[in-house]
Amino acid sequence: MLDTTSTYTKETSEGKPYIKQVEKNNEIVVVAEKSYITSERLPAVSLANTIESPGIARANTAVSEEKPDGDLEWARKCDGYSPLQQHILFWDRDGDGMIYPWDTYIGFRELGCNILFSMIATFIINVNFSYPTRLAYSWLPDPWFRVYITSIHKAKHGSDSGVYDPEGRFVPQLFENLFSKRDKDRDGALTLRELFQLMHGHRCAADPFGWFAALFEWGTTWLLVQKDSNVQKEDLRAVYDGSLFWKIREARKTPAGWTQGWGLGGDGFIGGKQLL
Numbered sequence: 001m002l003d004t005t006s007t008y009t010k011e012t013s014e015g016k017p018y019i020k021q022v023e024k025n026n027e028i029v030v031v032a033e034k035s036y037i038t039s040e041r042l043p044a045v046s047l048a049n050t051i052e053s054p055g056i057a058r059a060n061t062a063v064s065e066e067k068p069d070g071d072l073e074w075a076r077k078c079d080g081y082s083p084l085q086q087h088i089l090f091w092d093r094d095g096d097g098m099i100y101p102w103d104t105y106i107g108f109r110e111l112g113c114n115i116l117f118s119m120i121a122t123f124i125i126n127v128n129f130s131y132p133t134r135l136a137y138s139w140l141p142d143p144w145f146r147v148y149i150t151s152i153h154k155a156k157h158g159s160d161s162g163v164y165d166p167e168g169r170f171v172p173q174l175f176e177n178l179f180s181k182r183d184k185d186r187d188g189a190l191t192l193r194e195l196f197q198l199m200h201g202h203r204c205a206a207d208p209f210g211w212f213a214a215l216f217e218w219g220t221t222w223l224l225v226q227k228d229s230n231v232q233k234e235d236l237r238a239v240y241d242g243s244l245f246w247k248i249r250e251a252r253k254t255p256a257g258w259t260q261g262w263g264l265g266g267d268g269f270i271g272g273k274q275l276l
Helices: 018-024 036-040 072-077 083-091 101-110 115-134 172-182 192-201 208-225 233-240 243-251
Strands: 189-191 230-232
Touching: 083 101, 083 233, 083 243, 101 115, 101 243, 115 208, 172 189, 172 192, 172 233, 189 192, 192 208, 208 230, 208 233, 208 243, 230 233, 233 243
Parallel strands: none
Antiparallel strands: 189 230
16 A cells, blocks of 8 residues: 655654644644645634634624724624625615615626626526525515525535635634635735635535536636736625625726726726726
8 A cells, every 4th residue: 555644744844744743832733644635725823813713703794814803894884784694785776685686787787897797697696596595485486586685694505615604604714714725925815826726625526506606706706806816815805794895886986996807898997907
């Protein structure tokens, strides 16, 4: 039998095997000698120094090391809503707790997406997520394909980042893990390649719907917020709590417009430059 015990063992600067070194220092072991993937994708450690109880899911705000209390002003505006609900409030045009297909379309147009992309997004979101959220009220499908904000947690799919827990709360540890595992140059941003690696690493077996949903969500995020082909950490945190969508809409009302993302032709900005 092939012996791979030392093949993927991480070495410390002193040349000692990582496992033995952390055990000697009475530290938590995060690398298994016979599991190479654990040495390639290291979780965020020492978060307790900046975030109180980082493993406990937050029901009111999305937090990070840079914003350990989250966006307090935004949290007050969204008092009573979970972070997952906050994430989609932008598309609830009249505040009735339901997102109609035309709400979705108008929302994406306000974000600068062109007509075709907005129509595709509307079809994907309302057709696929209406019925799961409808199940909180009835077994019968919704004739208007509405997405219900109160029960949006029922639309949580597999192969996602896991940052939202099954009830829609925000888990700081898992958010920080995205950057600890994928941000190789530690610049506080994820490239398009790193986003693809993230999607690949979170895929669940036999979950084609989850794979496609993750591709659509992360691809749309990159198209909306990338700057110099990177997605900044604070921008991504603001996507999770939904506050960035409102910021984009307000920026597009100014002469300068929203100068990040690719615009998809909906607001005349391509790659951060106004061409139309």
